[in-house]
Ligand SMILES: Nc1ncnc2c1ncn2[C@@H]1O[C@H](COP(=O)(O)OP(=O)(O)OP(=O)(O)O)[C@@H](O)[C@H]1O
């Protein structure tokens with residue numbers, strides 16, 4: 033459906049003086065999509081959001097939100113259907129949480145009696161809502177920030193590192209709200225450094241590196257595109273270690289110079305294409321093998337793969353693998 | 357248009373909370389009362405044209421204070437919000453940049469008006485009571501209040517211009533203090549210097565008085581002192597210009613220009629600003 037396209041950026045670049053902060057970005061977002069923007073510090077994520085919001089103008093290229101240029105005069109009304117949570121959200125310190133939300137609610141021409149419910153949704157108790165924002169903790173400000181972003185049930189939510197500085201329960205709540213919004217057909221763009229956390233919600237991940245898109249696709253596609261080695265752990269009968277290592281030597285990836293053997297456990301990496309071959313070989317070894325675990329690369333490693341030019345040395349696995 | 361009202365309401369509430377309104381009312385009121393009491397001591401009794409004497413003393417006081425209060429209100433209207441990050445969020449709401457400036461302007465005008473009406477007005481009431489209900493000179497006093505407000509309005513918009521042009525409130529405040537010094541003190545000193553140096557009177561009186569239109573504080577002084585010049589000897593620099601050289605029309609035109617130019621300039625600069 034062409035008319036479900038909420039946002040499109042074509043060939044957008046942004047320069048600050050000599051610095052090209054964003055380079056030829058192309059992006060379209062449909063209603064109901066959750067897009068995660070990832071990338072190192074200074075990759076240009078916040079800049080991209082500001083372009084979408086019309087806070088800054090692209091140096092070249094075209095941004096259009098529902099077919100309108102966000103820096104245009106007549107797009108001011110269209111801002112009613114946008115929700116934004118800045119990365120360092122700040123409010124008027126002398127106002128209470130509730131007053132703050134009511135002020136923003138009035139600006140969006142929304143009924144102010146929904147504000148209390150909204151504060152409840154984001155987990156800000158009414159006692160806190162009556163205090164001035166200057167007394168708020170970081171997490172409380174963040175919740176208030178989310179509440180104002182959700183005002184008027186916007187079609188496009190832009191959240192810039194929404195969970196930084198939040199405790200784990202609150203993070204979960206944040207992601208649940210995001211998921212719920214997507215299911216209701218709203219588009220959400222989230223900047224995040226923690227892909228693992230938002231993996232389940234992300235329909236699409238876009239990884240920026242120094243202002244260029246280096247990867248784009250679903251989490252599954254990113255795994256495949258990255259072609260990172262699997263990590264394998266085999267428990268071997270103590271007497272058979274030598275034989276097993278020899279049989280499998282072809283499959284052990286050269287960069288991992290030699291397999292690590294400790295307490296009759298062999299650990300090594302293996303190319304994803306050779307996975308089935310590995311399993312066949314292991315099966316042929318019969319009783320010599322006591323157990324095998326094959327773990328896919330962690331999402332963090334995939335992320336590092338795209339953001340760091342050199343392939344990083346793989347740290348010791350901590351996530352549970354897929355037991356076979 | 358509605359957005360202007362909403363922002364104005366918020367700014368007014370901020371003004372009350374931050375004690376802006378109260379402190380400026382107290383400042384203007386207490387100084388006005390103090391001056392009128394001091395003015396009445398030499399004769400020991402309150403003279404009939406007490407209010408006229410007050411206009412003279414309050415005029416020379418307001419020339420310093422009103423621009424200061426106006427700058428205090430306006431210098432960080434945009435720079436402060438930009439520095440604290442609240443502007444970023446505000447601009448993602450359906451409110452235009454011009455509306456933000458207008459909303460703040462309306463609120464600050466109200467705050468100034470309140471301070472002048474309560475502070476100066478209250479002092480006038482006390483004077484009228486002391487003069488057994490005689491309110492002669494009341495009209496001049498009223499005009500002094502109105503023109504004080506207008507002077508304040510000019511310095512508000514100059515404040516927005518500074519605030520829109522710089523990024524940090526520290527820069528904004530130093531520029532504001534600089535402009536205040538130039539307009540309130542140095543400009544007159546410079547004029548005086550020219551006047552003293554120009555013994556042969558090669559500069560025409562006419563040109564000289566037009567020069568004063570370049571400074572809103574001089575316009576303010578001239579306006580108020582000529583209003584009462586029939587009854588009181590004037591001694592400030594403003595008195596040295598032949599007042600008949602400019603008409604009310606000149607004054608109004610200068611006022612409108614002083615208001616409109618900085619306001620449009622600040623909106624234009626603010627519109628181009630990137631966050
Ligand atoms: N107003 C500005 N003037 C000059 N350079 C800027 C400006 N704003 C951002 N930049 C530069 O643009 C680049 C991208 O910044 P941006 O804030 O978009 O990064 P980011 O991806 O959001 O980083 P982070 O993860 O730290 O939030 C940075 O190198 C930054 O220094």
Ligand SMILES: [Mg+2]
Pocket residue numbers: 077078079119192223
């Ligand atoms: Mg950022």
